[in-house]
Amino acid sequence: GENVEQHPSTLSVQEGDSAVIKCTYSDSASNYFPWYKQELGKGPQLIIDIRSNVGEKKDQRIAVTLNKTAKHFSLHITETQPEDSAVYFCAAAPGANNLFFGTGTRLTVIP
Amino acid sequence: SQTIHQWPATLVQPVGSPLSLECTVEGTSNPNLYWYRQAAGRGLQLLFYSVGIGQISSEVPQNLSASRPQDRQFILSSKKLLLSDSGFYLCAWRGPHYTFGSGTRLTVV
Numbered sequence: 001g002e003n004v005e006q007h008p009s010t011l012s013v014q015e016g017d018s019a020v021i022k023c024t025y026s027d028s029a030s031n032y033f034p035w036y037k038q039e040l041g042k043g044p045q046l047i048i049d050i051r052s053n054v055g056e057k058k059d060q061r062i063a064v065t066l067n068k069t070a071k072h073f074s075l076h077i078t079e080t081q082p083e084d085s086a087v088y089f090c091a092a093a094p095g096a097n098n099l100f101f102g103t104g105t106r107l108t109v110i111p
Numbered sequence: 112s113q114t115i116h117q118w119p120a121t122l123v124q125p126v127g128s129p130l131s132l133e134c135t136v137e138g139t140s141n142p143n144l145y146w147y148r149q150a151a152g153r154g155l156q157l158l159f160y161s162v163g164i165g166q167i168s169s170e171v172p173q174n175l176s177a178s179r180p181q182d183r184q185f186i187l188s189s190k191k192l193l194l195s196d197s198g199f200y201l202c203a204w205r206g207p208h209y210t211f212g213s214g215t216r217l218t219v220v
Contacts, residue, residue, distance in 0.1 A: 043211035
């Protein structure tokens with residue numbers, strides 16, 4: 001089955017700096033890669049996603065890049081703000097009913 | 112618009128007691144529904160998914176079961192809880208993307 005690895009597990013940045021979280025996947029059949037933000041005690045919320053026919057996608061301060069050849073994708077957050085502090089999960093979907101998650105990155109933005 | 116409801120938000124149950132967590136979806140028909148579990152400091156693990164009434168697929172062997180008695184209702188159950196069943200349980204439905212409920216934190220004592 002699919003195996004998604006996510007790094008780093010924790011990340012601290014100064015407010016205004018950029019944050020980058022990286023994930024790798026193992027199944028070349030994966031074609032959908034969402035990123036979720038989870039705040040304490042809440043369910044994950046989709047923040048951005050990318051499909052395998054696209055190499056990069058951007059939404060304001062958030063961007064995701066995908067390298068299918070290397071089987072890795074990354075989340076980039078620019079101009080970080082304290083409210084960006086949360087746990088971020090990457091995921092990969094090799095099929096219609098399979099969504100495999102990374103182990104999460106706890107991002108702390110220091111004011 | 113589509114919404115997903117999950118309850119209860121928190122639950123403390125003794126070992127050996129039964130469990131029933133409920134999830135309902137509004138604003139859509141025949142959704143694909145999912146139960147995930149999140150252990151402390153870990154990622155989400157898919158437990159069950161359902162593509163229709165009475166159709167349940169299990170991803171991992173475990174002490175839990177799932178049922179889908181109605182189109183927009185998905186239930187997670189156990190006859191006898193184990194300490195290892197503690198965790199954060201999330202229901203999700205798949206539309207344009209996966210949308211998660213607010214979760215149930217289960218503590219088995």
